[in-house]
Amino acid sequence: MDGHSTYTPKSGFAKWFEARLPIVGFIYPSFVAYPTPKNLNYWWNFGAILVFMLVAQIVTGVVLAMNYTPNANLAMDSVEHIMRDVNYGWLIRYLHANGASLFFFSVYIHMLRGLYYGSYKEPREILWILGVIIFLLMIGTAFFGYVLPWGQMSFWGATVITNLFSAIPLVGDAIHTLLIGGFAIDNPTLNRFYALHYLLPFMIAGVVVLHIWALHIPGNGNPTGVDVKSGQDTVPFHPYYTIKDFFGLSVFLLLFAWLVFYVPNYTGEPDNYIPANPLQTPAHIVPEWYLLPFYAILRAIPDKLFGVVAMFSAIAVLAFLPWLDTSRVRSATFRPIYRQFFWIFVICAIGLGYLGSQPPEGGFVIAARILTVYYFAFFLVIMPVVGLLERPKALPTSITEAVLAKNAAAAAKV
């Protein structure tokens, strides 16, 4: 990239260290001098927020693990022990549980940002696919974590989700038994879910490193979708975006603190305070809010196998976006038709989330089917066709020109 700086150690110790482990020289051009487009808006804050949330989840999770017991007879009591006896245990657990919600909230904004501004388009395809892998790992981690308190929702959520694998033809039942380590969800299942819940975040961290690496090769996208053309289009990451990210993070933390201190159980299910009972199912099994759209897609299909296939396809289809979108223009700002379909898609996804929380009866099922059709049509039909037919608005010749034009318009208003 233009203006790519190199680190030159100044002090004697820095030179000695750099010659032996050049890690500062690796970090400096990527996080300090890193040339970043100067027009990033606040939607770009969520990358930094997500890094913060991942670290926060790992830190609170490691501490919780020191007080938790992964045994079917003791798990729920150990969670109550954390809430009542462990010093600040209530705070750490609420931070971890609500942190998961905000982690998903942030990742959805991050994904929609990428979708709107065409962040998946050439040359950022691998970057985008690594993001889809992170999303899958996040879903797995969240699911395993949800099971750990061994309440009614945990137990039956685990039953329903692991049963999805029994839908696989021929080998499904054997795989199901292998996954849960018994004939029904029981202690071996809890034990292995705990091990995986501890493992996956570190895999996420590993893929995040690749994700950032893949980002720093072409550099950040930006709201115009126009490539950086000269050093004039960029500013160094530090201090310009470090300070902007800190500001965004501070506002985000206000929301986090409100959740944790005022409504810590807002996103939770009361049924999960009932100890797991293998002989009785709760009246309605619902996952956490951030998985509801996919749950709605699962239930919209009146067939066990195809329901499962549709649910996984709803995520897998994201990996193919770089090739499904045929438009030459990245940013939806310059795509008047696509932009409307994009917002319908956002409403559709929220609608699926609502339907996933409702009982699977009558009108809810029909609505879920309609929205499921739109969900897939958006990616498989609208994206390829609109990209070919649409006439995009004129792009600015450079980021700097776009910024100056915006400033001139703002000045004219004053």
Added chain:
Amino acid sequence: MGTAPHGDKPEPSRRDFLYIATGAVGVVGAALVAWPLVDQMNPDQAALALATIEVDIAAVGEGESITVKWRGKPVFIRNRTAKEISDAKAVALSDLKDPVARNDNLPANAMATDDNRSASGKENWLIMLGVCTHLGCVPLGQQGLYGGWFCPCHGSQYDTAGRIRQGPAPQNLEVPKYSFTTDTTILIG
């Protein structure tokens, strides 16, 4: 491939042989190591040891049911009423979504008649796993459109012989392997 010392046709060298042999040993070795790592996830001996239970059903009167836990799953044992039996017998096989009995005591291709679902010679007794064949919830008894079982999770409806009639579940409720050891005791598993 190695360079040929004589002629145009390259002869495999000793080094090629070593590459292939090492690769083959590596693949077999990896598979042998992977096997225990995967198989440890299957049910352990403690889980398998709980494979049979004996249940006393003397106290279960007509129109009553009990639920017992077997292999961590609920088993419904119902003493059916005469009406429930006649309702189940009145259903034509062609109306069934799953025409197979799913009875582990019978051949896999047995038809889902009421006789093939209930205990042989004791048609009032219906013994089956209380696990919805859709996604594994526990259906509620004596409810739903057919007076049999109703799964609250996704709305599957079973009749008084535990056969799927409506909803997303693909199969009839499974009848586990069992036998009557006395007139009032059954051995499940």
